Amino acid sequence: MLKVQEIRELIKLVDQSNLDEFVYEFDDCKIKMKKHKTETVAVSVPQISTQAVDLAPQATAVEAAAVKQEVEEVKEAPAPEVKESSTTENLHKITSPMVGTFYEASSPDAEPYVKVGSKVSTDSIVCIVEAMKLFNEIEAEVKGEIVEILVKNGQLVEYGQPLFLVKPE
Incomplete structure (x- = not known):
């Protein structure tokens, strides 16, 4: 089963890539991520939709809640600001x-x-x-x-x- 940090890394890699959709399946674990890009002139952060389906049988409700919370934190994180002058x-x-x-x-x-x-x-x-x-x-x-x-x-x-x-x- 993937650890929370590994899921974060996957989210970042998918976010930085040109992929619109990513599916990871291994044993009883499935993670599906989709990007929805908005067409605007202003800088925007793409929305990431993730679902964890059929977690491994040994995964507890607490672990699933922790993964969901971590994914939500990553989705809500503001884009890093680069100071230019x-x-x-x-x-x-x-x-x-x-x-x-x-x-x-x-x-x-x-x-x-x-x-x-x-x-x-x-x-x-x-x-x-x-x-x-x-x-x-x-x-x-x-x-x-x-x-x-x-x-x-x-x-x-x-x-x-x-x-x-x-x-x-």
């Missing part, structure tokens, strides 16, 4: 190379890798993105100074989502 044009964006959870430090009681004003080099570790229980260290890729941290500790991040703004040296 003329002052950010000359700044380098450090982006997430994958979908996962952003962590600013190696452990909850450790100091963050970087803060606003920190100097970084091309191989400086700036954060960790955890994806499917693997902790991936993200490097700065540029020499400069951290100007802004665009995400919060523990926040889910998307592929290509800007994490930091760096003023290159």
Whole structure:
């Protein structure tokens, strides 16, 4: 049976793809997702309709309710805002190379890798993105100074989502 985090990942992948409908079946588990895109000029978040049908026999009502709640939270999550202005044009964006959870430090009681004003080099570790229980260290890729941290500790991040703004040296 799929875990809630795996279902979240599936929802994100389907949402980012050109697929309009996705069906996953394995043993006694079936998940069906459909996207309904609206034709508007303004930026909008596609609506995702998901159904979990015939959950595995060992699944309890509590687990089914938790999955439903998680799916509703993902559907209701606002689209991430990217700050764009003329002052950010000359700044380098450090982006997430994958979908996962952003962590600013190696452990909850450790100091963050970087803060606003920190100097970084091309191989400086700036954060960790955890994806499917693997902790991936993200490097700065540029020499400069951290100007802004665009995400919060523990926040889910998307592929290509800007994490930091760096003023290159």
